[in-house]
Amino acid sequence: MYDVNTHDVRRFFAHVWQHRFTPLQLDGLQQKALRILEAHQEYAHYLENIEQYLDHTWTPEQGETNPFLHLSMHLSIQEQVAIDQPFGIRDIHAQLCAKHHDDWVAAEHEMMDALAETIWEAQRYQRGLDVNNYMTRLRKLIQLGQEDNARINPHEVPLSDQISMRE
Known part of the structure; x- marks a missing residue:
């Protein structure tokens, strides 16, 4: 695991x-990341004046979106798509890109809501990410429902199985 803090990300x-x-x-x-930044030129001011924004807090109550969270979510989705984890996310991304006439930004903006909701849920209930809920949310974006077979969430794999997988 990486020990990354807000300043490092920014x-x-x-x-x-x-x-x-x-x-x-x-x-x-x-x-x-550069490809994402180039698609979000509206954040250039923050990037060019980073020292002023290292400790800045963007709040939804003030109608603000944290640009660094937004950029990080794009990067997370792209990494998931690149390795197709959770399995099937690459196909969902491709279908959403096609739906948006090859606009990957619009496709990922749709996917972000599912990721944000899944992260929020994990934080609220103090548990790991629920890959089944995440994939169900993503599948709904392309008019599919819940999968027939539930997946095992990484945080639900017994420690003994994790150790034997590494060997």
Whole structure:
């Protein structure tokens, strides 16, 4: 696991933005982040003045969306799609992109609601992410219902099985 804090995430995106004119110097993850940043130019002000926004709090009550959370959710979805985990997310992403005439940003914005709701639920009930609820939410976006067979959530795998999987 990574020990990443809010400042690290914000500086990561600002660093990528600063290197947007030399993308070959960026690693694979940074290049994905750059693609996301280029699609969200409205956040340039935050990225170019990162020191002012390291401790800033965006609140829904004030009608604000945290730009770094938004960017991070895009990156999370793209990483999930790249490795097709949870299984089937790549196909859902492709179908949503097709629905939006190859607009991956619009597709991922739809998917973000499902991810945000799943994360919120896990935090509220102090448990791991429920991959079944997440996939059901995503499947509804393409007019599919719940899957026939429930998946095992990673946090539900017994420790002894986790250890034997590593060996």
